[in-house]
Amino acid sequence: EMKRLYVWDIEAVADSNTLEQRKQTLQTMGRDDFESKYRTRGGNIVEVDVSVKVVTLPDGDTAFQTLFHDIREQNLMKKQLHQSIFRTNAIARLSEAVSLAESEKQLYETALDTLQQTLGCDRASILLFDADGVIRFKAVRNISDAYIKRFTGHSPWKSDETNAKPILVPDEEDWEDGKTLVPEFRKEGIRALAFIPLTYQNRLLGKFMVYFDSPHFFSEDEVQLAQTIAYHVAYGIVDQQAESSLRISEQRWRFALEGGGDIVWDWNLETNQVVLSKDSYEMFGFSEQEIGTDMIAWRARVHPDDGAVLDDGLRRFFREHSEKISIKYRVFCKDGVLKWIHTRGMVVQRNEVGRVTQMIGTHTDITDQINAAQQIEYLAYHDQLTGLANRRLLQDRMEQAISSAVRRSAQIAVLFIDLDHFKDVNDTLGHHVGDQLLQVVSKRLLSVLRSEDTLARVGGDEFVIMLNNIFGAEEASTVAEKIMRELVQPLRFENDELRITPSIGISLCPQDGRNSDDLMKYADAALYLAKQAGRATYRFYTKMLQEQTQERLKIERLLRHALERNELELYYQPKIDLKTGHILGCEALLRWNRQGMHEVSTASFISVAEHCNLIVSIGAWVMREACQQAKSWHDQGWPLQVSFNVSARQFLHPDEFMHALQSALLDSRVNPQQMEIELTEGLLIDFQGMGKLLNEVCALGVCLALDDFGTGYSSLSYLRRFPINVLKIDQSFVNNTGQSVEDIEMIKTIIGMAHNLSMMVVAEGVETEEQHALLVAQGCEVGQGYYYSHPMPVAAFEAFLRAKR
Numbered sequence: 001e002m003k004r005l006y007v008w009d010i011e012a013v014a015d016s017n018t019l020e021q022r023k024q025t026l027q028t029m030g031r032d033d034f035e036s037k038y039r040t041r042g043g044n045i046v047e048v049d050v051s052v053k054v055v056t057l058p059d060g061d062t063a064f065q066t067l068f069h070d071i072r073e074q075n076l077m078k079k080q081l082h083q084s085i086f087r088t089n090a091i092a093r094l095s096e097a098v099s100l101a102e103s104e105k106q107l108y109e110t111a112l113d114t115l116q117q118t119l120g121c122d123r124a125s126i127l128l129f130d131a132d133g134v135i136r137f138k139a140v141r142n143i144s145d146a147y148i149k150r151f152t153g154h155s156p157w158k159s160d161e162t163n164a165k166p167i168l169v170p171d172e173e174d175w176e177d178g179k180t181l182v183p184e185f186r187k188e189g190i191r192a193l194a195f196i197p198l199t200y201q202n203r204l205l206g207k208f209m210v211y212f213d214s215p216h217f218f219s220e221d222e223v224q225l226a227q228t229i230a231y232h233v234a235y236g237i238v239d240q241q242a243e244s245s246l247r248i249s250e251q252r253w254r255f256a257l258e259g260g261g262d263i264v265w266d267w268n269l270e271t272n273q274v275v276l277s278k279d280s281y282e283m284f285g286f287s288e289q290e291i292g293t294d295m296i297a298w299r300a301r302v303h304p305d306d307g308a309v310l311d312d313g314l315r316r317f318f319r320e321h322s323e324k325i326s327i328k329y330r331v332f333c334k335d336g337v338l339k340w341i342h343t344r345g346m347v348v349q350r351n352e353v354g355r356v357t358q359m360i361g362t363h364t365d366i367t368d369q370i371n372a373a374q375q376i377e378y379l380a381y382h383d384q385l386t387g388l389a390n391r392r393l394l395q396d397r398m399e400q401a402i403s404s405a406v407r408r409s410a411q412i413a414v415l416f417i418d419l420d421h422f423k424d425v426n427d428t429l430g431h432h433v434g435d436q437l438l439q440v441v442s443k444r445l446l447s448v449l450r451s452e453d454t455l456a457r458v459g460g461d462e463f464v465i466m467l468n469n470i471f472g473a474e475e476a477s478t479v480a481e482k483i484m485r486e487l488v489q490p491l492r493f494e495n496d497e498l499r500i501t502p503s504i505g506i507s508l509c510p511q512d513g514r515n516s517d518d519l520m521k522y523a524d525a526a527l528y529l530a531k532q533a534g535r536a537t538y539r540f541y542t543k544m545l546q547e548q549t550q551e552r553l554k555i556e557r558l559l560r561h562a563l564e565r566n567e568l569e570l571y572y573q574p575k576i577d578l579k580t581g582h583i584l585g586c587e588a589l590l591r592w593n594r595q596g597m598h599e600v601s602t603a604s605f606i607s608v609a610e611h612c613n614l615i616v617s618i619g620a621w622v623m624r625e626a627c628q629q630a631k632s633w634h635d636q637g638w639p640l641q642v643s644f645n646v647s648a649r650q651f652l653h654p655d656e657f658m659h660a661l662q663s664a665l666l667d668s669r670v671n672p673q674q675m676e677i678e679l680t681e682g683l684l685i686d687f688q689g690m691g692k693l694l695n696e697v698c699a700l701g702v703c704l705a706l707d708d709f710g711t712g713y714s715s716l717s718y719l720r721r722f723p724i725n726v727l728k729i730d731q732s733f734v735n736n737t738g739q740s741v742e743d744i745e746m747i748k749t750i751i752g753m754a755h756n757l758s759m760m761v762v763a764e765g766v767e768t769e770e771q772h773a774l775l776v777a778q779g780c781e782v783g784q785g786y787y788y789s790h791p792m793p794v795a796a797f798e799a800f801l802r803a804k805r
Contacts, residue, residue, distance in 0.1 A: 052064050105139070126207075166197065193211045344362055381396075464520065555604070563618065615647045640674070726761070
């Protein structure tokens with residue numbers, strides 16, 4: 001089903017401009033990261049973090065490899081944090097507005113604004129009991145005159161009710177006239193509503209009415225929020241009705257702020273005495289005797305870094321003759337914990353010359369609000385798994401560092417790090433172990449860096465380090481070597497011991513580039529060179545590397561079309577029975593024949609094919625061609641065994657490899673015993689689960705040969721563990737038989753060991769009669785090399801076969 005869809009069929013927010021911008025980013029950078037919304041098969045909308053990378057399909061065409069990460073839970077958390085901050089700020093604004101309201105009308109309008117903004121209701125109203133106990137509408141939003149007339153005087157509570165609780169409709173059974181009134185609410189277009197009592201000191205003043213025009217289920221948070229708003233509005237109503245503004249103002253602050261968990265303070269500036277409400281113990285942990293009674297004691301508890309903030313705020317307040325003050329800073333509690341405090345206050349008395357003599361106000365604990373905002377900021381700039389900087393924060397710091405380095409003639413280095421064979425850990429031990437490994441690697445990398453350096457995780461197992469203010473390439477080399485030593489130390493997870501090695505590419509500023517994109521690109525190119533050098537090493541970016549990179553990109557571009565243009569060809573080099581001189585088989589060797597291009601060595605274009613993942617499709621083609629040729633020769637009376645090489649990249653996808661091999665055997669109808677796969681020693685060491693895969697190959701009847709034996713991690717243990725049929729002695733030993741006694745002994749040892757394990761021995765690189773004779777004398781069965789024949793195309797090889805008959 002996915003194959004029949006386009007991006008705009010499943011992406012809920014896609015448009016032509018957005019898609020074109022992504023296309024340009026992919027063409028320029030080779031990858032893109034963004035957030036979007038997609039439709040599921042069932043039509044639901046899913047929020048995802050998308051990472052797109054340019055890859056090549058088995059048929060050689062360019063495609064996009066896309067990783068989708070469900071971020072609905074993360075976005076929900078952000079939304080909840082934003083909502084919490086928004087509601088907290090709205091209540092804070094309401095509290096301030098209530099204290100400064102100049103009329104009942106202004107108070108009511110502010111309350112209705114807050115209700116609609118925080119609860120999202122469609123309509124709202126405020127009703128108060130009059131002196132006769134009749135409840136009447138005082139302010140409404142989107143309520144018809146007919147509704148006002150019908151429900152004036154109606155209340156689920158009497159005016160002397162002392163324990164009124166919120167009522168949620170259509171929960172009509174909680175009050176007497178519910179079943180009769182709910183249909184009338186429906187006629188008005190109201191589908192859900194809530195009665196919120198307005199109480200002050202256990203006296204019922206009236207009620208809020210909150211209405212929704214669509215079905216709505218009230219959460220506990222919404223009910224608590226409405227009650228908090230009711231607390232603030234209630235004391236505001238009492239304030240407006242009070243006879244003594246100062247006395248009622250003090251009552252209002254104490255009632256509202258004690259209800260909201262804040263501390264009320266009263267500061268007499270003539271004596272410098274500060275009186276705090278009883279809530280101060282709950283907030284700060286100090287008893288009434290310990291809290292102190294003057295401003296000096298309060299100032300002593302302020303965090304040293306924030307003392308200047310408080311002092312400057314107070315100076316500005318007095319200098320500007322303000323009526324209100326608002327300052328945010330940190331205070332130490334008795335147990336040493338820091339809390340963020342929002343101090344707000346107002347002038348209640350001045351002397352005859354206008355000097356402030358008394359103020360009242362509140363201390364509000366805004367620690368949760370500050371932490372929520374900081375958490376949102378943190379999520380935007382950090383990797384959630386490791387806590388390291390993400391690509392966004394890294395790029396921001398790099399641009400700042402580059403600007404500073406260029407201005408001061410300083411240098412910085414960018415180290416692009418990739419963990420060798422990390423995929424094997426995820427595939428064999430599980431992603432939970434892979435995640436733990438990434439966390440340990442992050443800590444080890446941090447241990448070798450300075451505080452001014454930056455470490456970021458920019459991909460699954462990719463890290464980038466920016467070294468700030470270095471003296472040159474030597475210092476970057478020192479850090480790279482420290483990283484190599486640190487990461488190579490064994491790691492233990494449960495019963496498994498892991499060893500991880502990094503490959504590192506390094507670019508320098510300003511030598512290599514003066515913007516973050518170039519430095520990242522060049523470090524990535526140097527990383528590729530490090531992998532080419534056998535991994536577990538580091539390489540610097542150079543101008544020569546740039547030329548090599550351009551040449552590699554050219555080869556990659558042309559190689560993508562080589563299969564479809566029939567430019568690839570197999571040459572065959574015979575394998576000779578050293579006793580009889582008969583041709584026993586041959587090795588298929590890949591060649592690329594492209595007109596108009598200078599000769600490209602097989603090693604070079606195979607390396608490029610492995611880097612861009614073309615090797616999978618090329619390897620499948622080699623298997624098909626070799627099987628078909630072996631079958632053709634068999635039908636002509638030449639039952640030769642044909643061997644071919646398999647790249648390590650092909651084994652990264654075992655299911656795909658086995659499918660390609662089985663298809664080649666079935667399609668050609670060749671006897672599987674005529675086919676032989678040549679492996680390198682590194683494959684047996686580097687890949688987990690190799691034994692299972694090789695046993696599956698042998699079950700098909702295909703033989704296995706170990707190529708270049710003696711140059712890698714030679715071990716009897718894996719020769720016994722894996723179903724190897726043939727050992728091929730590396731040509732480096734054969735070439736030196738005339739000069740090195742050690743190489744002769746090595747050949748003798750390999751042959752003896754192979755025979756003891758019932759394996760056949762093939763000697764590669766035989767070029768002279770002397771080498772041929774020595775191998776025969778040592779009991780080697782088969783030889784291969786220029787002494788017998790160079791690799792030949794099919795026609796020449798068949799002529800060679802006829803001549804040998």
